[in-house]
Amino acid sequence: MRIKTHKGVKGIIIANYAGISVKSSMSQADTHKYASLISSLTLTARSTVKDLDSQNDLVFLRIRSKKHEIMVAPDHEYMLIVIQNPDEE
């Protein structure tokens, strides 16, 4: 996919809210880990935003860690997870 071709992108995962990955560019084991953990986190984040303001909704979630940045774009059913190394410039 075009996203893969961007600089520093390590991998992408498309998962649903149950935590099952539909499509992935990384190994099985990694995919499982990321999909399950991040989907639950996204659910919590979304509910937090909705609790704070019921009209609000989660648009994008970015987790920046020492080694890389995990970006999650949630949708109604699915979510797109991208892992990038932002310091590789």
Next chain:
Amino acid sequence: MVEPYSYKKKRREFERPPVFEDSELKPLGGTLSTPALQKQYVEKNPTHIILDNIPPLSTHDVNTERVVTATRNMKHIEGGWPREIDYSEEHDTTKWRTRQLKDPLLAAAVKELATLTDRAIKQNNQIDMFEEYFLGEQVDHSTETLSTKTLMLFKDPNDTKRSVSKIAWNPEGPGNKIAVAYSILRFQQMPEKLSTQSYIWDMAAPNTAFKTIQGSTPLVTIAFNNKYTDFLVGGGYNGTIGVWDVREKTNTPSWQTAIEKSHHDPVYDIYWLHGKSGNEFVSISTDGRLMWWDFRKDKDPTDSAYLTDGIQNSETKQESILGGTCLEYNPEAGATKYLAGTEQGVVVLANKKPQKAVEISHRYGIEGGKHHGPIYSIQRNPEEAKCFLTVGDWSAKIWSEEINTPIMTTKYHDTYLTDGCWSPTRPGVFFLTQMDGWLQIWDYHYRQNEIAFSHKVGDSMLTVVTVQNQPNAGKFGSLVAVGDSEGTVTLIELCESLYEPQSNEKISIKQTFEREFTREKNLKQAKRQQEGKKPKKEETSFEKAREKQNEALRKLEEEFFAKVGIEIGEEKSPEKSPERREAEQDFTPVPQKQKPPEMVEKKQSFKEIEPQEVPQQEEAQLEEEKEMPENESEHGEIEKEEEQGEEVEKEGEMEGEQEQEQEQEQEKEQEQEQEQAQDPVVQNAEGGGGVDGVVPPEI
């Protein structure tokens, strides 16, 4: 059939709720007393009966068992597969996946999300949003307001409160242990059963001491060994010194000095030496001695030296001894140099070279600038080892090793200062403790005429202050331990600006000290030069004054003899003249200074007549002498003395026999003039005629 409908309701809920109100008291009924039965009853008077319609209540405390909670995480390994698919079957999962991929919803969603994510990724690539901007810069704290915070207190657990006399930080590793020595130093105020224990406290447990050190006497000072931090040396109130091993379970010392060989007074300070063995230490006490010990060897001191003050007492031909109150040993400044502060306010520098006797090389403050009382603390500046700080009376002074007077002095504080120390990280900051419970912080980098910050620690007198030199949570020198006279040690944390070294601080403080040192040096030189101009005059006049004093005695003797009648023949006159001359030189203080100008004139005029007139003058003088005692002897003597006094004043400036002769003549002239003053009838020519016409004085 219609089923009967039934419902239940409590009777209490029917109708209106009852409303009770107070009514008047009225007797509702009663029974009369039967006298027959009365006999069976005992009268009880009075009786109180209270009736009430309250249900009996009681309280109960119940404590359920504590529920133990723990936090646990769940590792979610496998996602939530729909129920019909068995996720262990790979075939099923892949089938499900492919089915999902075909979902049009997915395609649309992915498209949208992709654009979003795309943007974010591009952003990331463009700028590093979380860049550290101020990584390399040094923080400039000079404009910050200073603050200090009390962290914790360590209280003396004994009943009789002893004052803290020394605090020592454990030099090892994460510095969180302090050894504290307790004693009562007030004169003769030690109660008999005073506890002789000192404690080591751990910062993690401020309520109970980590270890107790038991000695035979209260400890006045305590220090950790730098090399083997398990060894502690403690100096006691009775002058003995003991070494403790912290690892041992018993609290008694593993090595102790014999009381005969120890100091005669409390040991005020001890320092471990930084030699190879690490077993040696030096101690100081108010008995005036510095003693060196090695605790692996026998219990005798390896060396000892007296702190003398360098002034030879003229009677005993010995120097007096100064009592030592504090010590400083810093191998950076010199491994053989020991700085001692004394009770008299003077600082003494002792040099101990191996294989040689100890010699006192310098004394600071003897000429001027010494403290008005004992010096309570002395410490070298950690950056500039040549300069040291002394704390005593009401001020703190900074000295340089090369000059005997202090180079800088703080203003007088409002109460006595009891202790002080430098900050180990900032060379311009030092701490002082006062008798009224305040801790004063001076910052010479920022301002030199005012105290930078004051912190009130408590109401009781503060006795000790030390700053931690080891890292505490990564910060050096941020903890200050202050002890007071009630036995409480307070740990104070400083704000960053007080312990983080400022940029250029080291250089600027060094420059400050250099500048002050040069100023003192120049002042001293200027003083010396001034004194250098007048040394001869003052010396000769001093010597002459002494001679004159001795001569005055002789002269009085002569007069006495003359009065009594022991006549001195005219033959002896030439002999007498030198005596007379000497007598004339007697320095009897006479305020008269009236005649000098006239005398000078006469001196000149007399020069020609000298040789002839001398004997005649002498004769005349002799006659006068003889006559004088007969007549108004006192008056004559006074005259003589006056004359001699006048001459003497002049004699101070002149030398040589000729001058003496002239003086004689002048004396004679003085006599004559005085006679003239008294007897206006007798007129002697001012020239040389007066010699012949000597008329006996008034009768």
